[in-house]
Amino acid sequence: MNRQTADHATLADKFNENEPRVNWHDETLWWVRAKRDKQAWSIPEWEQLREAASQIKLNVLGNLHGYLLQFEQQARQNGAIIHWAADAAEHNEIVTAILKQHGVKRMVKSKSMLTEECHLNPHLQANGIEVIDTDLGERIVQLADEPPSHIVLPCIHKKKEEIGELFHEHLGTPAGNADPQLLTAAARAHLRKEFLASRAAITGVNFAVAETGEMVVCTNEGNADMGAHLADVHIACMGIEKIIPQRKHLGVFLRLLARSATGQPITTYSSHFRTPVPGKELHIVLVDNGRSRQLGREDFRNSLKCIRCGACMNTCPVYRRSGGHSYHTAVAGPIGAILAPNLDMKDYADLPFASTLCGSCSNVCPVKIDIHQQLYKWRQVLVKEGHTTAGKTAGMKMMSAVLSKPGTFKRAGKMGRWVMRAFPGMVNNRLNPWYKQRDMPAPPKQSFAEWYAANEEKK
Amino acid sequence: MKVGLFIPCYIDQFYPQVGIATLQLLRKLGCEVEYPQGQTCCGQPMANSGYEHLTHQCNSLFIEHFAGYDYIVGPSGSCVLHIREHLHDAEQEPAAAGIRSRIYELTEFLTDVLKVTSLPARFPCKVGLHQSCHGQRGLGLAQMSELVAAPFSKPLQLLQMVDGVELVELDRKDECCGFGGTFCVTEEAVSVKMGKDRVADHVKHGATVITGTDVSCLMHLEGILRRGHQPVKVMHIAEILNQTTDEQANS
Amino acid sequence: MMSSRDKILSAVKMNQPEQVALPSLDGLRGAMPATLDAYRKVLESLGGSLFEISDEKEIPALLAQHYPEMKRVIAATSGERSWIHEDPHMLEDVDMAVIRGQWAVAENGAVWVTEEEAPVRVLPFICQHLAIVISRERILATMHDAYEKIGLPLTGFGVFIAGPSKTADIEQSLVLGAHGAKSLVVFAL
Structure with a gap:
């Protein structure tokens, strides 16, 4: 798998080498945002719904311990087998062990960002188990040997012609044919064979109800159901924050999820899995992987309210113009940028800075996560923890010194403007990132303070 | 009503005409306006870069210059927002809180405080x-x-x-x-x-x-x-x- | 040594904030009408179609008219139940499945179906085309109403189905018939 290692700015710079493609990416996602707006406006009580969802999730965070125990007990009563994984490695081992125990060599998986976060696929592959991703978008990026670039629209960065070529190579569709109808039909035929042959299926979980021990999985394609109902072993992998208290709360979340995600009133299938069919097995893997730590960070715990709708990505002007891969983490975009530093501050120190703090994300968020405020707060934490460069710190200290002393500020400003007028080449050069594609403002002879002193104070 | 004019650093240095227009406009609308000399910056450039801890001197300066005014008005939403959300000073927190509640961006000051309903302005563009x-x-x-x-x-x-x-x-x-x-x-x-x-x-x-x-x-x-x-x-x-x-x- | 379960639970207990009360769900219903017309409009926007019927006996003729190519039809609504005992994989060649739905939701076109109505869980997904029979008396306005009516689960599996299976993963072009039923027809009694 081609995993990116450079930082966001470098990867975004590369993404921007092809401007027409950036325009296409931006417009495609803006269109999804517009569809979301249309659906939201069709619900006059939209803002109350968001508030209710946010409050339900806040209640969950405050009683997660109790709800997890309740869920575990209910799910066991339902006949499910519960596993607990402290981290990604343990999650991967648990899943591998279940599959090995059943002698599974090849199996289907529907969309689960958690398994992406845990890098389950390469782990299974290393253990001789082939995973077939069955969400069309995920299958496409899997064939291309790439990670998904968006949590809801995994191959939104790919043009249909590229997908046509991939399918020609891997599925034998006619060369040069990029018709979405034909390509989808080919994927349907190809993946039906996999569903019918697979004895195990992995799915993600959208919501887990403490009250009933059931899990709700939402798809448009029907792939989670095709996999889970045909297999002997269903493994559902979920982060511990997916719990909601009661069944009736699903009403709130299912009204918000698809409308926020893709601008549909609801996903085609909202499947409620409670008990395994007699003779079959249902395994539920509850994964922490840093979530309990994030729960303890007062400024950041609200990020655990996320229902993975992707609305913050679609609305983010930076995401739309840098692409999901520039975030080099499983969950891209604004929400990814506040989740990832919890997993590894050093590796993801760049992400909270990949934002203008415009605040659009926080206001489309169906559970009202204060995403842009958390981006600001992560910046403070990352700098304090030393995840910054010496050069940046020196620059900031210098700036602070100048701005802290009115006299110094005045002299520095005067000198700066004089230099800009006398030697424009000092600032207007390729070393100044501002100047690369933008002109500098024309420096005036007088600052406002000087004008005021000359014109107002002498009166 | 005494208004302290807050002219952010880059406006002061590069766009003095914006400061002048703000001053003239406020006076035209009947405000008594003063520009406290010696003001520098709200501290946002450092804070947004993750160096909020380097802004305490900017904060003290800001409080020193603006604590005495009924209103503080600036022609920059971004800088005003920064003050409103992040101006703190352990040694003079009541003064900081006072400023946070009395600082306005120019247009909201016009519509919400002065409640302007007409302007003697013409701009055919x-x-x-x-x-x-x-x-x-x-x-x-x-x-x-x-x-x-x-x-x-x-x-x-x-x-x-x-x-x-x-x-x-x-x-x-x-x-x-x-x-x-x-x-x-x-x-x-x-x-x-x-x-x-x-x-x-x-x-x-x-x-x-x-x-x-x-x-x-x-x-x-x-x-x-x-x-x-x-x-x-x-x-x-x-x-x-x-x-x-x-x-x-x-x- | 502490198990991962205990480690996670104790970390959660230690780190969770003070609990706040659950919000009331009153007043979230808006003004969505619980009518057949409202339901039909949304269903059609999802790519489904709706026929008003006065007797279930009308269904075979309507299906034959609109789906002339069908070979294997399973009507879970009928007394013919032998397919229930087959290996579910054998349902792969089902062209049309006819099932009952318990409740229909006007705001999003969804129909609530459980194991009661589809005793083989995979049936509504594996069939090439799906027909759901609903009662027009059982159309609800919103999902809040739906969960109120459904109550707590009585079966091992239940699903809201809203329209045919679909995908827009290729350049956001909507294609019906991803992995599940390629079309959905709802018969309203």
């Missing part, structure tokens, strides 16, 4: 309004397109009082321009692309002047316009609201 994010979503200067809520816009409300102004509709009425403080240099490629797209939206709809409540955004858009040799002008909203004659508009 096709104007595009750039809704700066910190003013709009942070200070609530205008309703944001993300919410299912009744629309309003304080800057627009004021522009509509100006004789001759023809406002253009944009495809994306509140998309960020990509300035973002140090983002504009650390994420140069995305920042410029965002700015180019904003400019294109205004140009497509025939704006000859782009205006807004934040000079930082406008400086970024102006830099892109000038590099592209585009004839569109960039003006702070105070300059338009302070225009009285056609001659001035054409100057």
